[in-house]
Amino acid sequence: MSTESLNKIIRNRKTIYPTQFSEKEIPENIINEILENAIHAPTHRMTQPWFFRVYKGKSKDVLCQIIEKIDKEKYSSIKINKFIEKVKLSDTILSVCMTRDKNDRVPEWEEIAAVSMAVQNIWLSCYVNNIGSYWSTPSLKEEYAKHAGLNKNQKSLGFFFMGSYVHHETPKLREGLDSKVKWV
Numbered sequence: 153m154s155t156e157s158l159n160k161i162i163r164n165r166k167t168i169y170p171t172q173f174s175e176k177e178i179p180e181n182i183i184n185e186i187l188e189n190a191i192h193a194p195t196h197r198m199t200q201p202w203f204f205r206v207y208k209g210k211s212k213d214v215l216c217q218i219i220e221k222i223d224k225e226k227y228s229s230i231k232i233n234k235f236i237e238k239v240k241l242s243d244t245i246l247s248v249c250m251t252r253d254k255n256d257r258v259p260e261w262e263e264i265a266a267v268s269m270a271v272q273n274i275w276l277s278c279y280v281n282n283i284g285s286y287w288s289t290p291s292l293k294e295e296y297a298k299h300a301g302l303n304k305n306q307k308s309l310g311f312f313f314m315g316s317y318v319h320h321e322t323p324k325l326r327e328g329l330d331s332k333v334k335w336v
């Protein structure tokens with residue numbers, strides 16, 4: 153692959169929200185390819201802290217049922233309904249989880265960093281596969297963790313919504329290198 157291609161992928165990847173997705177189905181083998189890229193992310197001491205639950209097709213109803221169990225006194229029905237609406241508009245939703253190393257061999261932030269790198273691999277892979285996607289980290293994720301039966305050593309780091317989308321090249325909002333880099 154050329155440097156230009158890699159630059160283009162990285163610089164054009166964008167957050168695409170579920171209202172922008174089309175209804176075209178994403179084949180399961182593409183989802184698996186994308187997840188394979190996820191698990192090739194770097195990991196300190198090979199703890200490989202990433203874990204994904206995949207909700208697609210009928211199992212999207214399972215995710216909705218879990219979210220509906222959330223205490224309405226803690227989270228408003230408006231927030232819960234908005235989440236369910238996003239699930240319905242998406243082809244696939246990944247529940248992004250971090251499994252903490254049992255022996256605490258690395259600090260937690262390094263495990264979160266490794267999972268985040270896996271998510272970036274997913275995000276870039278979505279871009280080249282004509283999939284729109286976004287990482288959502290609502291506060292209800294802790295309640296989700298409870299009701300979805302995540303292990304004690306697992307944490308929810310949010311949800312990754314995916315749906316078919318043809319990407320356009322539009323300018324990206326970023327401050328320039330001048331304010332972010334200092335050559336010493």
Ligand SMILES: Cc1cc2nc3c(=O)[nH]c(=O)nc-3n(C[C@H](O)[C@H](O)[C@H](O)COP(=O)(O)O)c2cc1C
Binds near residue numbers: 165166286287288289
């Ligand atoms: C760790 C993380 C958590 C995020 N959580 C949310 C979220 O809860 N809701 C949301 O709308 N966007 C969320 N985003 C997406 C950002 O809003 C988005 O990446 C940012 O606006 C930059 O746009 P871009 O992805 O198109 O470059 C999250 C991004 C990251 C990296």
